[in-house]
Amino acid sequence: xxxxxxxxxxxxxxxxxxxxxxxxxxxxxxxxxxxxxxxxxxxxxxxxxxxxxxxxxxxxxxxxxxxxxxxxxxxxxxxxxxxxxxxxxxxxxxxxxxxxxxxxxxxxxxxxxxxxxxxxxxxxxxxxxxxxxxxxxxxxxxxxxxxxxxxxxxxxxxxxxxxxxxxxxxxxxxxxxxxxxxxxxxxxxxxxxxxxxxxxxxxxxxxxxxxxxxxxxxxxxxxxxxxxxxxxxxxxxxxxxxxxxxxxxxxxxxxxxxxxxxxxxxxxxxxxxxxxxxxxxxxxxxxxxxxxxxxxxxxxxxxxxxxxx
Numbered sequence: 001x002x003x004x005x006x007x008x009x010x011x012x013x014x015x016x017x018x019x020x021x022x023x024x025x026x027x028x029x030x031x032x033x034x035x036x037x038x039x040x041x042x043x044x045x046x047x048x049x050x051x052x053x054x055x056x057x058x059x060x061x062x063x064x065x066x067x068x069x070x071x072x073x074x075x076x077x078x079x080x081x082x083x084x085x086x087x088x089x090x091x092x093x094x095x096x097x098x099x100x101x102x103x104x105x106x107x108x109x110x111x112x113x114x115x116x117x118x119x120x121x122x123x124x125x126x127x128x129x130x131x132x133x134x135x136x137x138x139x140x141x142x143x144x145x146x147x148x149x150x151x152x153x154x155x156x157x158x159x160x161x162x163x164x165x166x167x168x169x170x171x172x173x174x175x176x177x178x179x180x181x182x183x184x185x186x187x188x189x190x191x192x193x194x195x196x197x198x199x200x201x202x203x204x205x206x207x208x209x210x211x212x213x214x215x216x217x218x219x220x221x222x223x224x225x226x227x228x229x230x231x232x233x234x235x236x237x238x239x240x241x242x243x244x245x246x247x248x249x250x251x252x253x254x255x256x257x258x259x260x261x262x263x264x265x266x267x268x269x270x271x272x273x274x275x276x277x278x279x280x281x282x283x284x285x286x287x288x289x290x291x292x293x294x295x296x297x298x299x300x301x302x303x304x305x306x307x308x309x
Contacts, residue, residue: 016296119146122160128188185219192228202236218243
């Protein structure tokens with residue numbers, strides 16, 4: 001595995017809630033919550049560049065790595081179509097996203113702070129309320145298009161986020177394996193610590209591993225507050241060794257409450273960092289730390305400092 005891909009003893013940080021930061025702090029309108037169209041606009045590219053550089057600077061100061069997740073979480077067929085992107089346009093923008101990340105890495109990477117370019121993908125449907133459930137085979141065919149583009153463009157790995165059921169994750173891992181790409185799988189959970197499908201987090205991880213011969217590089221939890229999954233982590237079985245990262249929300253609100261909110265709940269960065277630190281003894285394999293909805297560089301800086309203290 002490439003030395004840039006998280007693993008071993010080196011800590012990596014990720015970014016925060018890209019879309020919530022761009023909307024609520026930068027004033028951008030993001031139809032369908034999609035940030036990838038900004039790559040086609042110079043003002044958008046400058047905003048993205050400034051966003052990522054803030055996190056790279058945190059990594060540099062703390063001598064840790066950075067997982068550069070491309071702004072392509074929505075750049076698949078179901079979300080691209082209503083934004084006017086056909087298959088060719090999606091392939092082009094996914095390729096541009098890797099080129100964009102590579103240019104920043106070329107200027108900013110150091111031996112103490114390696115940068116892994118992660119081709120970021122999201123679920124076919126809504127990350128809170130999936131309307132349809134794909135089979136593993138269907139998910140493999142669906143996500144292979146975006147994954148293959150990232151592989152051809154030179155990404156280091158695939159990062160799949162806010163997945164809500166195991167079978168889609170199985171398909172993504174298989175598609176990544178076919179493209180010879182390492183892949184991380186991040187599940188979102190509700191306030192009870194279970195996936196939106198109702199499946200327990202540990203059961204979902206075990207199912208994906210069983211169906212893919214342990215093909216994922218590691219698993220993560222994202223888009224949920226630590227209080228929503230702390231009990232699950234503290235009572236975990238052997239599957240906890242496969243949980244390699246956390247990217248939590250700043251807010252303690254449920255997904256339903258966040259969906260209906262008109263203002264951003266950015267919580268308390270120091271408190272969020274302390275909650276990460278509290279979970280540290282129960283997370284022996286975690287090497288990637290970042291944020292999700294409502295978080296920004298302030299939160300990630302506190303998370304990183306708390307973990308390293």
